[in-house]
Amino acid sequence: MTDLVQEKVPSRREGPRDTIGITLMVSADTEAAVAMIREEQPDARVSFRGVTYKIERDGVLEFDMGRLGERLGRPIDTNFFLVNMSTYYGRMDVGDGVVRIHSDILPERFK
Amino acid sequence: MPSKRSLIDVHEKSKSYDWDYQDTDPKYPSRFIIPKTGKDPFRMLVRDYVRMEEEKDSRTYGALDGALRMGVAEKVEPRFMEALKLTLPDLTNAEFQAVSGVGMIARGIGNQELRQGYYAQMLDEVRHTQLEMGLRRYYVEHAPDPSGWDIGQRALYQHPGGHVSLALFQNFNTGDVIDSVINLNVVVETAYTNILLVATPEVAVANGDHALATTFLSIQSDEARHMANGYGTLFAVLQDESNVPLVNEALERHFWHSHRGLDALVGWQAEYGAVNRPGAYKDLWQEWVADDFIGSYVDKLTEFGVKAPTRLAKVASDVSWIHHSTAMAFAAIWPLNFWRSDVMGPADMEWFDSHYPGWAEVYGAFWHGHAAMADPSSGRLMLQELPSLPPFCQVCQLPCIMPRPDRSEIRVFEHGGRNIAVCSEGCDWIFHRWPKAYEGRKSFWHKYNGWDLADVILDLGFVRPDGFTLMGQPSVSLERLWTIDDIRRIGFEVKDPLAS
Numbered sequence: 001m002t003d004l005v006q007e008k009v010p011s012r013r014e015g016p017r018d019t020i021g022i023t024l025m026v027s028a029d030t031e032a033a034v035a036m037i038r039e040e041q042p043d044a045r046v047s048f049r050g051v052t053y054k055i056e057r058d059g060v061l062e063f064d065m066g067r068l069g070e071r072l073g074r075p076i077d078t079n080f081f082l083v084n085m086s087t088y089y090g091r092m093d094v095g096d097g098v099v100r101i102h103s104d105i106l107p108e109r110f111k
Numbered sequence: 112m113p114s115k116r117s118l119i120d121v122h123e124k125s126k127s128y129d130w131d132y133q134d135t136d137p138k139y140p141s142r143f144i145i146p147k148t149g150k151d152p153f154r155m156l157v158r159d160y161v162r163m164e165e166e167k168d169s170r171t172y173g174a175l176d177g178a179l180r181m182g183v184a185e186k187v188e189p190r191f192m193e194a195l196k197l198t199l200p201d202l203t204n205a206e207f208q209a210v211s212g213v214g215m216i217a218r219g220i221g222n223q224e225l226r227q228g229y230y231a232q233m234l235d236e237v238r239h240t241q242l243e244m245g246l247r248r249y250y251v252e253h254a255p256d257p258s259g260w261d262i263g264q265r266a267l268y269q270h271p272g273g274h275v276s277l278a279l280f281q282n283f284n285t286g287d288v289i290d291s292v293i294n295l296n297v298v299v300e301t302a303y304t305n306i307l308l309v310a311t312p313e314v315a316v317a318n319g320d321h322a323l324a325t326t327f328l329s330i331q332s333d334e335a336r337h338m339a340n341g342y343g344t345l346f347a348v349l350q351d352e353s354n355v356p357l358v359n360e361a362l363e364r365h366f367w368h369s370h371r372g373l374d375a376l377v378g379w380q381a382e383y384g385a386v387n388r389p390g391a392y393k394d395l396w397q398e399w400v401a402d403d404f405i406g407s408y409v410d411k412l413t414e415f416g417v418k419a420p421t422r423l424a425k426v427a428s429d430v431s432w433i434h435h436s437t438a439m440a441f442a443a444i445w446p447l448n449f450w451r452s453d454v455m456g457p458a459d460m461e462w463f464d465s466h467y468p469g470w471a472e473v474y475g476a477f478w479h480g481h482a483a484m485a486d487p488s489s490g491r492l493m494l495q496e497l498p499s500l501p502p503f504c505q506v507c508q509l510p511c512i513m514p515r516p517d518r519s520e521i522r523v524f525e526h527g528g529r530n531i532a533v534c535s536e537g538c539d540w541i542f543h544r545w546p547k548a549y550e551g552r553k554s555f556w557h558k559y560n561g562w563d564l565a566d567v568i569l570d571l572g573f574v575r576p577d578g579f580t581l582m583g584q585p586s587v588s589l590e591r592l593w594t595i596d597d598i599r600r601i602g603f604e605v606k607d608p609l610a611s
Binding site: 016017019020021023025027049050051052078079080082083084085086087088089090091092093094095096103105 | 117118119152153154159162163166167170301304305308309310312313316317324325328329331332334335338339342389402403404406407408410411413
């Protein structure tokens with residue numbers, strides 16, 4: 001390695017992170033999802049990126065389609081919710097009416 | 112309307128409709144033991160996939176119609192759109208290479224659940240090429256200076272910058288099938304598409320291009336499922352301990368190569384293609400690659416034997432510089448480009464030096480010189496100022512001035528009766544570990560050794576419809592454009608630096 005090398009990968013010094021995240025492009029669905037997360041999971045961190053929202057949390061993020069649909073005033077399923085998702089990191093699990101992202105190697109079926 | 116049937120139940124049932132290819136011999140043999148098990152985190156069904164993609168297309172093409180009504184193309188910063196003339200065909204090449212790559216992967220993995228995810232991915236890759244071509248058609252018809260957009264894909268494959276794209280993305284469909292998954296789905300799509308397709312739209316909007324932002328974000332929504340395909344496959348192969356060293360070796364190889372190709376080109380687009388810069392590229396890399404990919408993905412797999420790439424710290428260091436060196440190289444060879452390479456003015460220089468301390472000392476004089484030679488009346492090219500042309504790396508195809516021209520790590524050696532150059536220890540390792548994959552590439556300088564620069568440009572076809580005005584220009588100003596006669600008067604001869 002040359003003298004250009006700088007130790008600037010802090011996450012690696014701390015070991016694996018428990019943080020997971022999702023990025024949603026700006027839309028009416030997303031605005032409702034962001035409001036829902038702020039209310040239901042207030043420890044989640046939401047940052048606006050010009051055309052997207054990045055939502056991050058330690059442990060798990062959960063989006064319930066039933067409750068999201070109530071906020072929107074119309075039904076929405078996991079497929080239409082995922083139309084708004086640009087990216088995520090963590091362990092994704094799409095189930096009946098719910099999208100979850102886990103920090104741990106969950107659900108059990110992945111072990 | 113949302114489906115009332117249980118996704119979990121239907122997905123379980125769909126896996127019972129199993130089948131295999133009549134000819135099960137893979138195109139390339141695999142070194143990995145590939146278990147038949149594997150899980151798709153999205154539980155993707157064709158039924159749901161089609162609904163979802165139809166909705167995405169409706170939204171994206173609707174946004175393009177809106178961009179047309181609002182005259183977005185006319186409002187984009189010219190500097191941003193000029194850089195896109197290289198990077199958008201570059202991305203289309205990646206999609207194209209991925210189409211055949213994913214077909215190969217689906218055939219090579221005998222697991223119906225994972226296969227369903229890969230079938231959807233292959234359709235995605237086709238969709239992405241269509242979206243990108245739709246965007247490019249929009250630019251051809253509405254950009255204030257469309258020259259270069261019309262020949263973008265052909266030009267990409269002729270240009271040294273396009274060779275970087277070819278060298279990187281052909282690995283998607285060439286070689287061991289799991290190696291391809293780790294390259295495409297794990298490294299490129301999980302680590303790097305976030306910078307390209309999520310962070311770049313923020314830069315695009317800051318520079319007036321809402322059409323690109325909408326298209327890229329829609330593309331990335333598919334990439335998210337591709338990440339899951341890679342994750343599911345990775346978990347499947349990690350069930351067999353004999354695969355672990357192979358996984359780590361593939362991760363090492365493709366992380367380094369992706370860093371070289373993508374950090375160079377995406378960083379260049381994000382900063383040298385921008386007038387308004389929301390942030391520094393190195394900070395994007397730190398967030399999306401170091402923290403999110405390494406910290407929350409790779410490091411989470413250490414209990415299964417996966418190791419972070421050993422060259423990670425070196426990558427973290429070089430990512431501060433290689434796109435600046437790439438920008439310098441592209442500007443130095445501007446007559447060979449099919450886009451206009453803008454000058455960097457005082458505000459740009461101040462921004463670069465404040466975000467990358469030491470930048471002015473390394474690159475400042477070059478950009479002053481580039482600005483001074485921008486007008487054809489100067490009668491000078493930066494190429495004339497160089498002691499020799501830099502060789503291109505046999506692996507990543509970047510010019511061997513990396514990470515910085517004053518600290519080049521070039522290595523030259525004889526192989527198969529000819530001189531070979533690599534830009535770094537990382538590319539040197541890759542070349543000697545997989546020589547057959549890289550030894551055959553011919554160098555751009557080798558092809559045109561001894562040619563007058565004007566004849567090279569004509570051979571490439573990088574002239575405007577009048578037959579003599581160059582597509583490439585050393586600024587975005589359209590007041591006085593360089594012509595083929597201006598170049599011929601200079602009399603610059605291309606000399607292959609590796610010629611014996």
